[in-house]
Structure formats: C-alpha cells, structure tokens
Amino acid sequence: QQPVQSPQAVILREGEDAVINCSSSKALYSVHWYRQKHGEAPVFLMILLKGGEQKGHDKISASFNEKKQQSSLYLTASQLSYSGTYFCGTEIADSWGKLQFGSGTQVVVTP
Amino acid sequence: DAGVTQSPTHLIKTRGQQVTLRCSPKSGHDTVSWYQQALGQGPQFIFQYYEEEERQRGNFPDRFSGHQFPNYSSELNVNALLLGDSALYLCASSIPTGGQPYEQYFGPGTRLTVT
Numbered sequence: 001q002q003p004v005q006s007p008q009a010v011i012l013r014e015g016e017d018a019v020i021n022c023s024s025s026k027a028l029y030s031v032h033w034y035r036q037k038h039g040e041a042p043v044f045l046m047i048l049l050k051g052g053e054q055k056g057h058d059k060i061s062a063s064f065n066e067k068k069q070q071s072s073l074y075l076t077a078s079q080l081s082y083s084g085t086y087f088c089g090t091e092i093a094d095s096w097g098k099l100q101f102g103s104g105t106q107v108v109v110t111p
Numbered sequence: 112d113a114g115v116t117q118s119p120t121h122l123i124k125t126r127g128q129q130v131t132l133r134c135s136p137k138s139g140h141d142t143v144s145w146y147q148q149a150l151g152q153g154p155q156f157i158f159q160y161y162e163e164e165e166r167q168r169g170n171f172p173d174r175f176s177g178h179q180f181p182n183y184s185s186e187l188n189v190n191a192l193l194l195g196d197s198a199l200y201l202c203a204s205s206i207p208t209g210g211q212p213y214e215q216y217f218g219p220g221t222r223l224t225v226t
Contacts, residue, residue, distance in 0.1 A: 029212065034217075040219070041218055041220060042154065042201070042217045043217075047213075049211075087153045089153075089154075096207070096212060096213075097142065097159050097207065097215070098159065098169065099156055099215065101146075101156075103151075103153050104151075
C-alpha cells in the first residue's frame, strides 16, 4: 500500500522553512526520500532506517518515527534549487528494494 | 562514470502492440528495478531483477515482463499495450548491501505514449 504524503504542494520564499510528511499504515523498515525536477529523473536524498534516526543533506534533514510509521522531511532556509517534487519511498521487511512511493509534494521556492 | 542509461528516450506505439525498453545500470551495480510513473504521480514498482532472476514484483499484470542479461543490463517488455500504459518508465540500479536498505539510482526514463 502506498504511503500518504502531505501537503500536496507548498510555495516558499527563499529562506523559509517547510516540512513534508510521509505516513504509512504498514510497519516500515526504511524510508527513502527523492527529489524530482520537471523532466528529470528522481534524485536520491537520503535513507532512514527504523530506529528514529535523523539524517541531513545540506540544509535538508529528515526523521523517522517508528511508532507512528511516519517520516518527515525538513527543508531549512530554502534555496531556489530546492524546487521540485519530493517523493518518499517506503520499504517493509522482507521486501527490500521494492519501494512504494507516495504521490509526491510539489515544492516551489520563489525569490 | 556513466550513470543509469535508458533507451529509447521517447516512443509512440499503437494500442495492442508490443514494446521493449532497455536499461544499462550504473557501473558496478548488479540490481535493476523498473518503475512506471504516470503524469503527476509517484513511481510505481513493477519488478526487480538480480542475478538474472525476478526477485520482487509489484502489482502489474503478466503483460509486463522483463529480463536481465549477464552484463546486468535489463529489458522491460509490455505486450498488448493499452492506452493506460502511457507513462514514463524509469529504471533504477543499485548494489544490495547484505540485508540493509540501499540507494537506488534512477535513469532519465523512457516516455511511452500509446495511441
């Protein structure tokens, strides 16, 4: 079953922060975050394993709440280059490599 | 170092026809996964190949089949095309790391249009 992402879209001004959420009804083993710009391939951002660890990639970080089966992606001090559609891909145990993606969150960062 | 490559870039087919899409994984990668991405949607997992065998499969009909060659490249075949098969088909390659989740590198995709 696909994870649910929210919000569907967000518009930011440069320097503002945003949070994107990804929720699953299944017990997750890992959550993968990707960013896709229009007409391009999805680009890997980070993987989070169950255990609630937090990771960072430049000023983009994420957390994984195992109890809630939810992951959040944090865009801090957003830059124009952060524009794109963000997807979370979830993975359950014994199905490694079989990513179930959400429908995406479109992020637009304006000057 | 070449990344994941896919061919062709674009393809137009007629309903009922068959199509073959190709993927060459990133150097050193031995696992290939295929995804279908409809407009405005997230990628949907079709299947994954490792050691020339289908290891995982998503919820797609048997019209979708694949193959992996000894050099790790892969093909996706779709028979009896339907209008609903129109989508961007993405290939992703990876190196499984002993039971741990691993990063998948995506290719640019093949845009298939069925008329």
